[in-house]
Amino acid sequence: MRPQKPLGRSRLIAPAAVTAIIAVLGAGFWFAAQFQSSAQHEANAKAPSPGPVLAEVTHGTLAEEMRFTGHVGPSLQTPVTLLPIPETSIAVVTGHPLEAGASTASGQLLTEVNGRPVFGVHTPFAFYRDIGPGDRGPDVEALQIALAARSYPVKPDGRYGAETAAAVRRWYRDSGYDAASRSTTDTEKDRQGGGDAPVTSPSPMPSTGEYVPLTELVAIPTSSARVVQGVQIGQRVAEEGRPDLILGSADLVVTVVVSVAELGDVRAGDGATVSVDGAEIGGVVGDITPTATAEPDAGSPSAAEDSGAASDVTFVVTPATSLPASASRAQVTVIEEIVAEDALIVPVLAVSDRGRGKSVLRTQQDDGTIMEVPVTVLGSVHGEVAVKPTEDRALEAGDRVVVG
Template structure:
């Protein structure tokens, strides 16, 4: 009997070794109490990347061979709308402020968005005063001629076929007028009035054909003679030298836009940055290269990932007035320098904050004591919060459904 009792007792007793094995598979729940505290602004730097502008490659287009015969704007110079970048095979490449590059030669009678933006660009330079209607007519052709004259270049010529049609139409008008004159002198003949009417109609038709031929022969705009820049121009980074025979190599590389910095920040950091606020930047590895920047945009929440394995958070964009000592793609430290007052309110540890595509939230412990004996966490325990400030590992939050003394989940699960 004693042996039986001893066996039963032994089956109910767990050794320390057995307890350790069981606990090694557990995911303990760690919670923290919601308290009231006051936090000052956070100044921990975040890492961003410099972009000195948007680079654009200018390719030579047109018939072969493409030979650089002149360079009007060299490397380091600012190319403005209406100016000539270079001449290729004797023809200019003129900069225009266009939202997209021309995708066809623009000819008289053409209609479309490309004609509309072309008219807008010419109007901005003071060359076009007509209605911006997206139709290439006489007013647009005259503006193109003024553009070339202003750039010190000869305007493009119509095609040989268009010129031939004009010449043929002019001859037809002359012949019709001569026939009309002859028929008018024979009005005494029985069929004289009928012949005169026929001649008059022939003259009218010939003049109509001439008008149409002259319209078709208005000044065109080859897309090979236009490159795109912004209203503030673009800096020439590289340009092929005179005598270069262009193949697949570009004619030039341009950079437009202002220097900027983009940095990814999480919910605990974004409150330190406000649009319009000034921040301090220092180059990673060279703290002597320091500049002030201005916060100009704060993006929507991004779940992260991608090719570079970005962390979840929001992208802040900064404008740099001075980029001395910085290269395109440089890593840079960004530190908020504002003197915002301390914020007081409900606080939770920063590590308790969670994010998804729509908002920032915490998980409230359903049991409330963090002992691991409370009921499982369910959807009702998600509490959306607005982060007002972060510092020293804590965040001040605004949440209608959160109270002082509540417990929020820091890590683990039930």
């Protein structure tokens, strides 16, 4: 009987052989991955095929609009040059600086020049004389109206009597100054226009009376005004040829300056929307006028160049409600024509013309499939189209349409 071979060694050889085969195969795959062809590398680098480019259907009004940027400021601006102070060499601001953007009212202290107050009083004309006892006229009445508005007991009758003198005295004192005074006659005289003839019914007057020097009065454009350009302490004023102050009306408007080409078909009376500080306010376009510019000399080279260039125009948009006082610039949208109201709006690229007035959109469904939707085109403006589906509820706001 032949002796049997031991089994332990053969049982160990089989697992080792399997392991070696797996290692060889793995190494082969690794080497194959390292030595791919350039075509294989290019194929692996390619991005997956892109899906359709989509846009969302919106709902609203499609209109022809023009957009501008404008400056916010008072509707009326009045430059003011203070008058020289008699018997002084210069006039300088010595107190009460006036900052741009501040508000002032008729009868209020504006500033101080050479130690004396300067008051703002609302009148449609400039003051033209000192106003004091015995004076009569529209300037006296304007002063009285300003005093009465500040609760001083005076009747605006255009005649400067003892009552007005007392109100002026208190007005100056409440502002921190003494009123100027001058000698008067025993009878009130009609001095409107500089006349010296006594009135028909003389009335007693004090021997001295408070008056308002012309240098201490400034006409302001409205009962309340906004300071566009103010003055600072130490600033020299009352110099001929330049304004010391610029006062504006309290109401704010938007002023737009554009070229004729940019203006388009905008006309006076068009409706507009003013966008400022996150709010939108309705308004109306005012008169459109040529923008004032310096004219070059006729013989200069720039004159020939500018002769054929489009000129600029200016228009003002008056808001329906007050603009924020802090605003300096605003966006203005002028609606020239409403193309469609209460309509579905899509990009123009989403609409395909199938001829004979037939148009379709392609919409993506929730499962990703694409479906054609027949529509009627209502109008288009600046890359957007208002459409109406031929079948009810076939297209709604929020649907996604294919644009590319």
